[in-house]
Amino acid sequence: MTSATTAHSVVEPSATTRRFAGSLVVLYAVITMIPLVWIMLTAFKSPDDAISYPPKVLFKPSLEGFCNLFTTRSRQTPEFIRSLGPPQGMCDDIARSRNMVVAGPSNYVPRFVNSLIIAFGSTVLAVALGTLSAYGFSRFRVPLKDDLLFFILSTRMMPPIAVAIPIYLMYRTIGLSDTRLGMILLYTSVNVSLAVWLLKGFIDEIPREYEEAAMIDGYTRFQAFVKVVLPQATTGIAATAIFCLIFAWNEYAFAVLLTSGNAQTAPPFIPIIIGEGGQDWPAVAAGTTLFLVPIVVFTVLLRKHLLRGITFGAVRK
Amino acid sequence: MNELSASSRITYRAVMVRPSVAHRIRGLSDRTLAWLFITPTIVLLLAINIFPLLWTIYLSFTNYRANRANVPTIWLGADWYQSILTDPDIWAAMQVTAHFVIWTVVIETVLGFGLAYLIDKKFRGHGIWTTIILLPMMLSPAVVGNFWTFLYQPQIGLFNYVVAFFTGRAASSFQMLGDVTLSPWAIVIVDAWMWTPYVMLICLAGLRSIPDYIYEAAEVDRASKWRQFWSITLPMALPFIMLAVLFRGIENFKMFDMVNLLTGGGPGSTTEVASITLKRAAFESWRTGYSSAFAIILFVTVFGLANIYVKALNKVKSR
Numbered sequence: 001m002t003s004a005t006t007a008h009s010v011v012e013p014s015a016t017t018r019r020f021a022g023s024l025v026v027l028y029a030v031i032t033m034i035p036l037v038w039i040m041l042t043a044f045k046s047p048d049d050a051i052s053y054p055p056k057v058l059f060k061p062s063l064e065g066f067c068n069l070f071t072t073r074s075r076q077t078p079e080f081i082r083s084l085g086p087p088q089g090m091c092d093d094i095a096r097s098r099n100m101v102v103a104g105p106s107n108y109v110p111r112f113v114n115s116l117i118i119a120f121g122s123t124v125l126a127v128a129l130g131t132l133s134a135y136g137f138s139r140f141r142v143p144l145k146d147d148l149l150f151f152i153l154s155t156r157m158m159p160p161i162a163v164a165i166p167i168y169l170m171y172r173t174i175g176l177s178d179t180r181l182g183m184i185l186l187y188t189s190v191n192v193s194l195a196v197w198l199l200k201g202f203i204d205e206i207p208r209e210y211e212e213a214a215m216i217d218g219y220t221r222f223q224a225f226v227k228v229v230l231p232q233a234t235t236g237i238a239a240t241a242i243f244c245l246i247f248a249w250n251e252y253a254f255a256v257l258l259t260s261g262n263a264q265t266a267p268p269f270i271p272i273i274i275g276e277g278g279q280d281w282p283a284v285a286a287g288t289t290l291f292l293v294p295i296v297v298f299t300v301l302l303r304k305h306l307l308r309g310i311t312f313g314a315v316r317k
Numbered sequence: 318m319n320e321l322s323a324s325s326r327i328t329y330r331a332v333m334v335r336p337s338v339a340h341r342i343r344g345l346s347d348r349t350l351a352w353l354f355i356t357p358t359i360v361l362l363l364a365i366n367i368f369p370l371l372w373t374i375y376l377s378f379t380n381y382r383a384n385r386a387n388v389p390t391i392w393l394g395a396d397w398y399q400s401i402l403t404d405p406d407i408w409a410a411m412q413v414t415a416h417f418v419i420w421t422v423v424i425e426t427v428l429g430f431g432l433a434y435l436i437d438k439k440f441r442g443h444g445i446w447t448t449i450i451l452l453p454m455m456l457s458p459a460v461v462g463n464f465w466t467f468l469y470q471p472q473i474g475l476f477n478y479v480v481a482f483f484t485g486r487a488a489s490s491f492q493m494l495g496d497v498t499l500s501p502w503a504i505v506i507v508d509a510w511m512w513t514p515y516v517m518l519i520c521l522a523g524l525r526s527i528p529d530y531i532y533e534a535a536e537v538d539r540a541s542k543w544r545q546f547w548s549i550t551l552p553m554a555l556p557f558i559m560l561a562v563l564f565r566g567i568e569n570f571k572m573f574d575m576v577n578l579l580t581g582g583g584p585g586s587t588t589e590v591a592s593i594t595l596k597r598a599a600f601e602s603w604r605t606g607y608s609s610a611f612a613i614i615l616f617v618t619v620f621g622l623a624n625i626y627v628k629a630l631n632k633v634k635s636r
Binding site for chain 1: 347348350351352353354355357358359361362364365366367368369370372373376383432435436438439440441442443446447448449450451452453454455456457458459460463464465467468472473474475478488510513514515518519521522529532533536557560564567570571573574577578591592595596599600605608609612613615616619620623
């Protein structure tokens with residue numbers, strides 16, 4: 001992407017070196033992609049193809065995994081199935097070929113919706129709080145600034161299980177256990193430290209002169225923040241939001257310990273999708289694929305800011 | 318918009334009251350605004366992080382059990398701390414954790430730096446391939462752990478098939494997740510697969526921060542490529558490598574989700590890293606006081622190690 005700027009420099013790697021380095025990296029990339037590609041292929045396999053030995057690379061694609069992901073089915077006698085009317089839709093058809101009928105929708109959609117609500121809710125809150133604090137830390141002389149910033153970061157060092165014990169007791173007392181609001185608040189508190197650190201870096205890069213000029217023109221400090229700084233920080237805010245979104249989307253430890261039915265998100269749900277006689281791998285793979293697709297999209301969108309995000313703004317390109 | 322008009326109203330009042338103080342003319346004083354902006358974050362963190370932490374500290378000195386809230390709470394002093402620090406099971410868990418942290422960090426650093434070094438050669442299409450390599454680290458560790466259990470299935474799993482294909486052993490002759498000697502490595506492999514890109518990305522930033530003119534000077538002095546690597550590339554990238562090691566070390570010390578899904582700590586307790594021991598004590602045997610004490614010990618350990626390491630990092634940076 002950043003093409004060579006010094007074309008004839010002595011330090012430019014030779015064409016052979018480049019080709020050699022390139023082929024090694026491509027080899028690594030291909031190997032590292034195999035597990036992901038495999039899980040996506042499994043999503044489109046029939047249960048028999050999914051567990052065949054040797055593993056099948058070529059197979060007849062089937063949507064049974066997705067059907068099993070979205071429905072619950074019950075086993076019936078062939079006589080009963082014959083007595084029913086024509087199958088309603090493709091999934092019913094597949095189920096009947098296995099002596100089953102579709103009994104109703106599964107819990108995947110509600111869990112997925114919970115994931116969406118909790119991830120977006122906590123992201124909006126964390127970014128809003130983070131932007132304000134980051135501006136405060138960036139522009140004003142705050143007493144004990146370094147200590148406060150370190151305090152904000154240090155909350156990330158606690159093992160999640162250690163935090164979960166008292167949160168569990170606290171939420172049980174105030175009635176927030178297994179609620180979306182409880183999870184949103186919890187994820188906000190985890191994400192806000194990342195948001196403050198990242199956004200402080202982004203806001204530090206916006207020259208103070210812009211606001212000062214606006215304030216000379218008669219803006220108040222707050223107006224200058226809203227009308228001058230925020231538009232300049234849009235990219236940073238967007239990148240931070242995506243990082244918060246990905247964290248909340250992926251989080252498992254709190255979700256599995258603090259939610260059971262009502263507010264459960266997708267990560268604790270996907271591993272417990274079981275069919276008859278063990279895990280229903282095509283259904284698990286289908287659930288996993290749908291769950292991972294948004295992340296793949298976001299990663300591509302974020303690639304320029306990834307480095308900052310994963311190091312809490314410690315490394316900037 | 319409401320806030321905006323509110324603030325301009327305050328401006329107006331400020332002008333009326335103290336017209337002489339220059340910064341008051343422009344809305345809220347900076348100090349007020351600073352506190353207005355920072356306080357909500359601090360309050361949230363106090364409520365959801367610090368208050369629970371203090372509660373944990375209190376519970377760690379008592380016999381409280383979350384599933385028997387009616388039993389009167391007795392103050393035990395430092396009993397739990399003493400029994401944890403002398404408990405061979407806890408030390409076994411710490412050894413498992415150390416094995417996991419050390420091996421993952423070593424493998425990820427070597428592979429990650431190697432990859433970054435190769436990508437820094439700027440071959441054609443390196444941007445696209447870098448993005449592809451980065452994908453695993455963005456995924457949910459729990460979901461990753463879960464689908465690796467599928468790849469590790471002894472009879473039908475792809476991993477076993479590939480290993481069998483290259484070694485000639487039968488695919489069902491070994492169980493990555495069920496064998497006491499293999500399972501600690503099974504979790505290391507998945508973590509390395511997932512997080513090598515993370516180290517790679519940080520190392521890449523380090524390599525790109527080395528200015529070309531240093532290499533040009535080295536060329537003029539006829540320093541060999543080998544020599545350049547050891548006296549320029551590695552020392553100058555070292556702070557970045559150490560930063561990556563710091564982040565990975567802390568994260569893997571806390572590791573829970575991926576291992577919980579892969580092995581759940583088993584077979585037996587061969588992959589029972591500290592967080593899983595903690596979860597078993599807190600949410601399966603409901604020994605709340607005991608697990609609170611263990612949580613505090615873990616937190617102090619992470620915090621202490623991180624502080625020592627940051628000091629070392631700063632020393633390297635200032636060199």
